[in-house]
Amino acid sequence: MSGKSLLIVGHIPSDNTKRLRDALVEGATQPEIEGVTLTVRTPFEAGPEEVLASDAVLLFTTENLGYMSGALKDFFDRSYYPCLEKTDGLPYALCVRAGHDGTGTCRAVESITTGLRWRAVQEPLVCRGSFQEDFVEQCRELGLLMAAGLEAGIF
Known part of the structure; x- marks a missing residue:
């Protein structure tokens, strides 16, 4: 057992x-994944304590006016300085539910995570346009990749 901890911070309006x-969670909790503890919080519930106790973070946000959700921005506002210089190199991935193209959302999150010196371990998953059932499977795969990579010590 690796004894690793994955934090999912997801805005679910x-x-x-x-x-x-839920698909991200399902992927991260597949039976073949052992030794990874999962914590799931909304951005309003999560804070620096959860980040500091985690070995990797999976962020999920909606695209709001070409930006991340206000909820995720609030999470970063409360967590940035307490985590600064204490979470350098923290592996993270981003999932965006975008009504448009998600570019501004990805850029905004990348700007903050770059300041925190977090390390993106996957390309952002951007679920663009009208809702498609395929988004669910893509999220499940991302959750699995994050937990499996953490368990295997890849990041």
Whole structure:
């Protein structure tokens, strides 16, 4: 057992976004993954304590006006300085539910995570346009990749 901890911080303002967050969780908790403890919080519930106790973070946000959700921004506002210089190199991945192209959302999150010196271990998963059932499987795969990579010591 690796004894690693994965934190999922997900903004879920709708039934469809809850389905996607739940798929991330389902992927991260597959039976073949052992030794990875999962913590799941909304951005309003999560804070620096959870980040500091985690070995990797999976962020999930909606695209709001070409930016991350206000909830995820609030999480970063509360967590940035307490985590600064204490979480350098923290592996993270980003999933965006985007009604448009998600570019501004990815850029905004990347700007903050770059300041924190976190390390992206996957390309952002951007679920663009109208909701598609395929988004659920893509999220499940991302959750699995994050937990498996953490368990295997890849990051």
